[in-house]
C-alpha cells in the first residue's frame with residue numbers, strides 16, 4: 617500500500633467476501649474470498665472477463681444482494697444503511713429512464729420521491745443538466761435522445777441526491793466507440809468537478825486504464841482478486857491521456873495481469 621493510501625480513509629471495505637448462487641449441490645460460486653479497500657475520492661475500476669463476478673460485487677456494494685460469506689462496509693456502515701441514507705448513486709449498462717418523463721423530470725425523480733419541494737431543487741437540476749451537456753434537450757423525452765444522451769441523463773439522475781459514492785456497472789459498454797470515448801472524457805470531468813468516489817465495472821482494459829486511479833483485476837470462475845494496479849492515471853489533460861507513453865505502459869501492465877492469470881501466453885509478456 618502507498619503511504620498516501622494509508623493516510624486516506626477507506627470508504628469501502630470488502631472483507632473476505634464470497635458469493636454463491638443457487639441451491640446446495642447446484643451452486644455457482646461467483647466470488648471467492650474477495651478483499652480490498654477503496655479510498656475516499658478514488659476512481660477504482662473492477663476489471664475482469666465476462667462472468668468473473670464484477671456485477672455481483674457491485675450489486676453487493678449496492679445492497680441488491682447479501683454475501684454468502686464475509687462483509688462489506690461503506691463509510692463504516694452496512695450497505696443497507698448506506699442505501700437507505702442514499703449515500704450512493706448507481707448507473708447501469710441500460711439507462712432505465714422513464715419514457716413519459718422529460719430529461720429534467722427523469723433527473724428530478726429521486727428528489728421528488730424524497731418529497732423535496734421543486735423550488736428547493738430546480739437550480740440543482742439545472743446545474744446537473746448543464747454538467748452532462750443536455751441544456752438544449754432538457755424538455756426532450758428519452759425516445760428523442762441518442763443512447764449516449766440517455767446515459768448522460770442516467771448519470772445526472774444518479775448524482776441528483778449528491779451522494780458521496782457513484783457505482784457504475786458497464787455504463788458505456790452498449791455505446792459506439794466515438795460516444796464511449798466522449799462520455800469517458802466527460803466522466804473524468806464530472807469526477808474532477810464533484811470529487812465523488814467512483815466504483816466502475818468494466819471488461820475493457822483501455823477503458824479501465826483511461827479512467828481509473830486504481831484497477832482491481834479479477835480472475836475468472838470463481839472471481840478472486842488477481843492483482844491491484846496502483847497509480848494508473850496520471851494527472852493532466854485527459855484529452856491527451858491515450859497518446860501518452862504511460863497509458864501504453866499501463867495497458868501492457870494490466871493486459872499482462874490477464875494473460876498471466878489465464879496462462880494464455882505461457883507466462884510471456886506481450
Ligand SMILES: Nc1ncnc2c1ncn2[C@@H]1O[C@H](COP(=O)(O)OP(=O)(O)OP(=O)(O)O)[C@@H](O)[C@H]1O
Pocket residue numbers: 637638644645646664665666667668669670671672673819
Ligand atoms: N442471480 C443469479 N443467479 C445465479 N447465478 C448468477 C446470478 N447472478 C450472477 N450469477 C452467476 O455469477 C457469475 C458472475 O456473474 P456476474 O454477472 O457478476 O459477472 P460479470 O463479471 O459481471 O459478467 P459480465 O461482464 O458478463 O456482465 C456468473 O457465473 C453468473 O452466471
